Amino acid sequence: MRRAELGMAMFLISEGVFFFLLILACTYFRALPRLYAPYGWILTGLLLASSASMWRKWRWPTIALGTVFLVGLVGTPFALLTAVHGLFVFAGIVALAVAPASGGRAISFYWYFFTAVWLIIFGVAGQI
């Protein structure tokens, strides 16, 4: 494992703790996002497709799919979990756009992680 990848793994551990505690509190207080039924599936599909694109090392299609996901997220009712997750996806898009190719593997870890976090958020979210 290289330096950047180990560093990213450590960062994702800290993000795992952060989202675990946030999702726990939001679930306990029923402060969960509410997504329109087909809309949520479309957003999930977009993020999964972006991860598949990342797997194939297609940088720009990943950025495009991530951006469409973010734009779609703006159309959902505001919720803390989706807003915070969206900020991290936005940071991932910026990192993908500016990072050198050598950092691609570390960023792919980041992208898969936030796809997984979305799946959990989508799993606990209410449907309208």
Add this chain to the structure above:
Amino acid sequence: MTEWLRARDHKRIGVLYMLSALLFFLAGGMEAMVMRAQLAAPNLKLIGPETYNQIFTMHGTTMIFLVAMPVLTGFGVYLTPLMIGANEMALPRLGAISFWLQFVGGVLLYFSFAIGTAPDAGWFSYAPLTEKAFSPGPGLDYWAIALLMIAAASIGSAINLIVTVAMERAPGMTMRLVPMFAWTTLVTSIMIVFALPALAASLVMLLSDRLLHARFFDAAQGGAPLLWQHYFWIFGHPEVYILVLPAFGMISEIIPVFSRKPIFGYPFVATSTVAIAFLSYGVWVHHMFAVALGRNFLAVFAAASMLIAVPTGMKIFSWIATMWGGAIQFTTAMLFAVAFLLEFTVGGLSGVAFAAVPVDWQVTDTYFVVAHIHYVLVGGTVFALLAAVHYWFPKFSGRLLDEKMGRWSFWLIVLGFNTAFFVQHFLGMLGMRRRVYTYPDIAWFGALNLISTVGAGILVFGIFIFLCNVAMSLLFGAKAGEDPWNAWTLEWAAASPPSLQNFAQTPEVRSRRPLWDLKHPEAPDWGQP
């Protein structure tokens, strides 16, 4: 100047951390003196209750987040690569970003103070006091945003230190040969990665309550103020060890060198560090014993809190055993290290007392708690830091600190610290609440508070002499040379101060005392059975 602003070299980043910590230490120290002046006599009204609330909040926040954490990070960033035989941190750009994020967070916090809306809910800002209804001003928003920045910065620097220790060690330096300070820095960094996100999650929820009308901590709206306490202390208790473990590492380097003996029981010191880190995540409820949580719940956390004294005691035993039979040299660094053992033990013992639930119920939120935390964080962390400054100053600057001034500052600091804080144990047991801006003229309250204030004045004078010593030694101190203490770890093989590339050639390590091996080829450590 621009070289420093754009610096990525770990030594410069380390110095920047230390300088920013010094700047905020002066601010936090002035706040402490304003509080002690206000409390010097009963019924004094030098400042009002609102100002007092702001000052104790800023003092606690400053000393923990803007002084103790950054200065320990500064030592870690400066020394760890040198100690493990590396020429740079693994992720130098991340190191620079982390420092500046931390510094800007501190400036933002003080900006709120400067415009007269400083936070006023204490350094752990319990809900519902922090809700908009009770703290309508923007001070707490500044506090939360500044702490979010500092949390992100701390995680960044911790990741950098973890990757550095994991991947940049000199050839031959297995984890069993890593210097104890680097060990404690590694464990502390791992703790930061797990603990600081709990603070960040709490702050995000607090901000959403205050700015987005959420209801996490507002009981009237179906929220739970206790959630803040749980999340904050899931971060907050490991934080105590985040502030103390690097101090343990410093002491574990200094005592052996000035006792002229290798550290006693290295594997036990290392494993007890890991044990403390692990246990520290299971004791957070002892900060909440005054909350009705149920007997079984309290019993489990009381037992866990007592258990953590075991690995800590192992370390104290190991340091005493290292000194036992050694040719002890009482330099100023060693004096501070020995004082650390005594002062930290006092703080540790009062900590064990808190683990007994009935004792905690009696003295919770009294001056006994104030005395305890200061014996741990000043008697422990600050005394170890003062020992560390006297020990590593020659490496940082190339010059020796003046020993005569060092001894003066040592005795004044010891006298002032104990005079200021020991009596606070009695004040707490007599029932004086903390965080009150004044108090009635009850028997002993006035006298003990006056003694505490006089002690604080002596402490400030001792620190002033220490700072004068640092300033004068930087200008006029005797040249130190590479290794003025005849020490054993790799940082003493580099020039003083080290060049941009720490080592002309990568050192090879075969024992825990690589410099000893070089100096004593006839009896190297690795040749011992």
